Amino acid sequence: MRDTLLIALFAFLGAAAAGLLGAGALWLLRRRSLTASLTVVAAVAVTAMLAGTLAVAQAMFLSRHDLSVVTTVVAMAAVVSLITALLLGRWVVARSRDLALATRSFGERGDFAAPALPATAELAALGRELAATSARLARSRERERALESSRRELVAWISHDLRTPLAGLRAMAEALEDGVAADPDRYLRQIRTEVERLNDMVGDLFELSRIHAGALALSPSRMSVYDLIGDALAGADPLAREHGVRLVGDRIEAVPVEVDGKEMSRVLGNLLVNAIRQTPSDGTVAVTVQRETDRVVLSVTDECGGIPEEDLPRVFDTAWRGSHARTPPGGAGLGLAIVQGIVEAHRGRAAVRNVPGGCRFEVSLPVAGA
Known part of the structure; x- marks a missing residue:
C-alpha cells in the first residue's frame, strides 16, 4: 500500500509540473488560433504522462533499456496526439472561418445562409441563431419599408386632398372680398363645410399619429355591446336616410x-359611414353581434359589390383607397387605419372579407372578465 501511494505521489508531481507549464503556455497563447491551444492541450496531456512515468521510473530504479522503451512508447503517443490535435484544430478553424464569411455576407447583403459543411454542435447552434436573427432583421426591414412607403403615400394623399379645399376656400374668400359673389350666404355655408372637412382630416391625422406613436390613452369601462351598437346606429341614421340606405x-x-x-x-x-357611402340606394347595411367563447365579434355588412381579392390585404393600410374608395369623398384614407389601430389597442382584431353582394368588416373584442 505504501509503494502504491509513493507511485501516485511521484506521478502526480510529474504531471503537475507539466500541467503548470501547459497552463502558462495557454495563457501566453490565449490570443492565438484555436489550433495552437488544442496542440498545447494535447502536448500537456502527453507530457504529463511522460513526466509522471519518468518520475516513477527513476524512483523504482528501472533499467536504462526499460526506461527507453517507456519513453519511446510515450513519444509515439505524443506524436499521434499532436497530429490529431492539429487536424482537429485546423478543421474547427476552417469551420469558424466559413461561419465568419457567412456572417460577413449577412452584414453586407442583409441575409444569412449557414455553411453547408458540417460543424461542431456549438458552431451549428451559433449558425442557427444567426439565421434566426437574419430572418427577424429581414422582417423588420420589410416592415420598415412598408411603413416608409405608407408614410410617403400618406404625405402624397394629404398634400393632394388639402390642396383642393384650400384652393376653393381661397377662391371663395377672394370672391367675397372683391364683392363679386352672387350668393354670399351660399359661399359662407360652403366655406364652413370645407373648414369642417379640413378639421375632420386634421383630427384623423392627429388620432393616427397617436396610434402609431403608442400614445393612444384609453379610458376603458364596462359597458354593453348592445348600447354601443344602438348609439352608433342612431348616429349614422341621418346619413343612411340621406343616401336611401x-x-x-x-x-x-x-x-x-x-x-x-x-x-x-x-x-x-367609421365602419358604418364607409358602408353607407359604398352601398347603393335601396341597399342595406346590417350590423350583427356574435359571441364566441371569450370574445365577441361585431360585424358590419354592406352591399358594395365586394372588394377585389388582391386589395383585401391592404384595406387597413394608411392612405389606401384602392380602385373603389373605402373612405368618404375627399377623405385621406385614414378611417380604416384608425379603426385597426383603436381595435388593436383594445387587444382586439379587425378583419374584412367578401360576402355575396358586398363585404363584411369584423371587429373582435375580448369579453369583459374573460
Missing part, C-alpha cells in the same frame, strides 16, 4: 366588454 341591427346581444366608449364609437361610426 336601410340600417338593420339584428341579433345584438347585451354582451359586456371593457372598452373606451368614445374610441369604440369612433370605430363603429
Whole structure:
C-alpha cells in the first residue's frame, strides 16, 4: 500500500509540473488560433504522462533499456496526439472561418445562409441563431419599408386632398372680398363645410399619429355591446336616410366588454359611414353581434359589390383607397387605419372579407372578465 501511494505521489508531481507549464503556455497563447491551444492541450496531456512515468521510473530504479522503451512508447503517443490535435484544430478553424464569411455576407447583403459543411454542435447552434436573427432583421426591414412607403403615400394623399379645399376656400374668400359673389350666404355655408372637412382630416391625422406613436390613452369601462351598437346606429341614421340606405341591427346581444366608449364609437361610426357611402340606394347595411367563447365579434355588412381579392390585404393600410374608395369623398384614407389601430389597442382584431353582394368588416373584442 505504501509503494502504491509513493507511485501516485511521484506521478502526480510529474504531471503537475507539466500541467503548470501547459497552463502558462495557454495563457501566453490565449490570443492565438484555436489550433495552437488544442496542440498545447494535447502536448500537456502527453507530457504529463511522460513526466509522471519518468518520475516513477527513476524512483523504482528501472533499467536504462526499460526506461527507453517507456519513453519511446510515450513519444509515439505524443506524436499521434499532436497530429490529431492539429487536424482537429485546423478543421474547427476552417469551420469558424466559413461561419465568419457567412456572417460577413449577412452584414453586407442583409441575409444569412449557414455553411453547408458540417460543424461542431456549438458552431451549428451559433449558425442557427444567426439565421434566426437574419430572418427577424429581414422582417423588420420589410416592415420598415412598408411603413416608409405608407408614410410617403400618406404625405402624397394629404398634400393632394388639402390642396383642393384650400384652393376653393381661397377662391371663395377672394370672391367675397372683391364683392363679386352672387350668393354670399351660399359661399359662407360652403366655406364652413370645407373648414369642417379640413378639421375632420386634421383630427384623423392627429388620432393616427397617436396610434402609431403608442400614445393612444384609453379610458376603458364596462359597458354593453348592445348600447354601443344602438348609439352608433342612431348616429349614422341621418346619413343612411340621406343616401336611401336601410340600417338593420339584428341579433345584438347585451354582451359586456371593457372598452373606451368614445374610441369604440369612433370605430363603429367609421365602419358604418364607409358602408353607407359604398352601398347603393335601396341597399342595406346590417350590423350583427356574435359571441364566441371569450370574445365577441361585431360585424358590419354592406352591399358594395365586394372588394377585389388582391386589395383585401391592404384595406387597413394608411392612405389606401384602392380602385373603389373605402373612405368618404375627399377623405385621406385614414378611417380604416384608425379603426385597426383603436381595435388593436383594445387587444382586439379587425378583419374584412367578401360576402355575396358586398363585404363584411369584423371587429373582435375580448369579453369583459374573460
